[in-house]
Amino acid sequence: MNKSVFLIPIVASLGACATAPVPLKGEFSTITPQASVAQGQSAEHVRWGGEIIKVVPGANETCFEVLSRELDSRARPRNRDNSEGRFIACRSGFYDPEVFTKGRELTVTGHLNGTEVGKVGEFDYIYPKLAADAIYLWPKRPLVIDQRNAWPHDPFWGPYFGPYWGGGFWATPPVVIIRPNPSPKK
Structure with a gap:
């Protein structure tokens, strides 16, 4: 090759x-x-x-x-x-x-x-x-909100163990990135 x-x-x-x-x-x-x-x-x-x-x-x-x-x-x-x-x-x-x-x-x-x-x-x-x-x-930086360690957590089972481990409502939420709206073209 x-x-x-x-x-x-x-x-x-x-x-x-x-x-x-x-x-x-x-x-x-x-x-x-x-x-x-x-x-x-x-x-x-x-x-x-x-x-x-x-x-x-x-x-x-x-x-x-x-x-x-x-x-x-x-x-x-x-x-x-x-x-x-x-x-x-x-x-x-x-x-x-x-x-x-x-x-x-x-x-x-x-x-x-x-x-x-x-x-x-x-x-x-x-x-x-x-x-x-x-x-x-420089262009404005996007706002990054990391919700991986945010509540709600089940205080008895937690987000990484117990019956909900690996998914479901109590799983770790995603990272949210909020980008500012671009200004309209004139």
């Missing part, structure tokens, strides 16, 4: 591996927002991402205040509770705050352009400022 028949599925599966979207590809410094302020780094080419805190459209540019998160292999912010600090990314043009809403995930590429002092509550905070080359808004 021809060896290329076996090679095609292997190559196709490798091509399906997670890669960053085209605007986010390239070589970037590994410095974090916290470290860039502490070290006073400037002009570094970085790729940072996180959760949008605030969007401020100006006359010529739009600035994003972002709670930084570690990026995964696709350059998408990881959905975790820890943070690498905050940063401000500004890009020329108008980005609608109703689209780029608080809590959405964003990845930005660009060059460090100094710092800006702002307030987080009553605390003075030093933000690294980024002159953005690319702004990438």
Whole structure:
């Protein structure tokens, strides 16, 4: 049998591996927002991402205040509770705050352009400022509800043993994934 028949599925599966979207590809410094302020780094080419805190459209540019998160292999912010600090990314043009809403995930590429002092509550905070080359808004993640360990359980027999083991009403319920409705096409 021809060896290329076996090679095609292997190559196709490798091509399906997670890669960053085209605007986010390239070589970037590994410095974090916290470290860039502490070290006073400037002009570094970085790729940072996180959760949008605030969007401020100006006359010529739009600035994003972002709670930084570690990026995964696709350059998408990881959905975790820890943070690498905050940063401000500004890009020329108008980005609608109703689209780029608080809590959405964003990845930005660009060059460090100094710092800006702002307030987080009553605390003075030093933000690294980024002159953005690319702004990438990620689609919303689906809501996953895992009901495998949810009630109702028979308190005397339980979900995995007794006369109902392996099926019936008291069997383990499925995992439910709720995907947000796509916005209608205009």
